[in-house]
Amino acid sequence: MTNRQVYVYVELDGTLHLVGQLWARTNRDKEGASFQYEPSWLAGQERFALEPALDLTEGIYHTAAGRNMFGAMGDSAPDRWGRILMRRATTRIARISQKPSQTLTEIDYLLGVYDEARQGALRFSERIGGPFLQHAASSPIPP
Numbered sequence: 001m002t003n004r005q006v007y008v009y010v011e012l013d014g015t016l017h018l019v020g021q022l023w024a025r026t027n028r029d030k031e032g033a034s035f036q037y038e039p040s041w042l043a044g045q046e047r048f049a050l051e052p053a054l055d056l057t058e059g060i061y062h063t064a065a066g067r068n069m070f071g072a073m074g075d076s077a078p079d080r081w082g083r084i085l086m087r088r089a090t091t092r093i094a095r096i097s098q099k100p101s102q103t104l105t106e107i108d109y110l111l112g113v114y115d116e117a118r119q120g121a122l123r124f125s126e127r128i129g130g131p132f133l134q135h136a137a138s139s140p141i142p143p
Helices: 039-043 080-097 106-111
Strands: 002-012 015-027 030-037 060-062 122-125
Touching: 002 106, 015 039, 015 106, 015 122, 030 039, 030 106, 080 106
Parallel strands: none
Antiparallel strands: 002 015, 002 122, 015 030, 030 060
């Protein structure tokens, strides 16, 4: 089982706000996610629900059975063509390093998009305050 914790931010009028934490989990071929709003976001005047399934209340939300990711976060992930490009890049890197190619999960797709090219106001970081993912200008996706 693999777990990954990510901090979710929203940028409003040039100001970053920590919205909450996202946990993505993979267990064999099953994926799911959990989300919890940051108390400061719930108390703030600019707060809003990221999607109808994520009411502005305390507590941990879980994706429904068969859903890999929440819709609001998944909207920041690449479309089908972007996923093809990411799989190709992963295969190329594996071939160069002479290692087996990694199977990409929903969180890999979400976090593999170059932050400057990401659609929407959501930004993602593995640490509070950044850096935001994916920030490596050496191999940005999309290229």
